[in-house]
Amino acid sequence: MNFSVVKINKQPLLWFCVAILIFGLMGCDRLFASGDTVERVSDGDTLRIKDTKGDEFTVRFACVDAPEIPHSTKERQSKAASDRNQFTWGTKAQARVQELINQAGDRVNLTLTDSDRYGRKVAEVRLRNGTFIQELLVREGLALVYRPYLNKCPSKERIQQAETEAKANQRGVWGDAKFVKPWEYRSLYKLKAKS
Numbered sequence: 001m002n003f004s005v006v007k008i009n010k011q012p013l014l015w016f017c018v019a020i021l022i023f024g025l026m027g028c029d030r031l032f033a034s035g036d037t038v039e040r041v042s043d044g045d046t047l048r049i050k051d052t053k054g055d056e057f058t059v060r061f062a063c064v065d066a067p068e069i070p071h072s073t074k075e076r077q078s079k080a081a082s083d084r085n086q087f088t089w090g091t092k093a094q095a096r097v098q099e100l101i102n103q104a105g106d107r108v109n110l111t112l113t114d115s116d117r118y119g120r121k122v123a124e125v126r127l128r129n130g131t132f133i134q135e136l137l138v139r140e141g142l143a144l145v146y147r148p149y150l151n152k153c154p155s156k157e158r159i160q161q162a163e164t165e166a167k168a169n170q171r172g173v174w175g176d177a178k179f180v181k182p183w184e185y186r187s188l189y190k191l192k193a194k195s
């Protein structure tokens with residue numbers, strides 16, 4: 001019997017194994033982006049998104065309502081205490097969302113639940129690490145549970161529990177006796193605009 005020894009070059013196999021190890025340690029999501037890209041944080045509960053196909057659309061956060069931000073020069077210059085209070089909290093909510101989005105590399109995962117009367121998609125929004133943005137905002141007192149949205153909110157128990165905790169600990173708006181809930185503020189604003 002004639003046995004011949006086949007010599008295998010182990011170097012390419014070694015490099016292949018090293019590459020797999022490096023990709024695993026780095027996290028593939030850093031190399032191959034996953035999720036949708038946040039183009040803009042419009043306010044404390046609205047994002048402008050570009051999906052993986054390149055389509056752009058607006059997403060309104062499901063389950064919650066954040067304080068308003070000023071949208072016009074008149075609103076920005078308003079000296080009314082109710083406006084200043086609402087806009088201060090709205091700006092804090094917007095800044096917190098922007099901070100979270102920046103930490104996530106501008107990527108989010110959406111669970112679409114509905115669309116609203118303005119044509120925006122309504123969604124639960126999570127960072128790539130699983131952080132549920134709406135829950136975090138409510139827990140920190142920077143957004144409130146919005147009951148009309150709860151019927152289409154898959155995580156409504158989590159959101160309601162977060163609000164109960166925020167109220168009990170007087171976090172954010174819950175510690176501000178002068179704060180007006182966003183939907184009540186919008187209703188008052190419409191009355192002021194008609195006057």
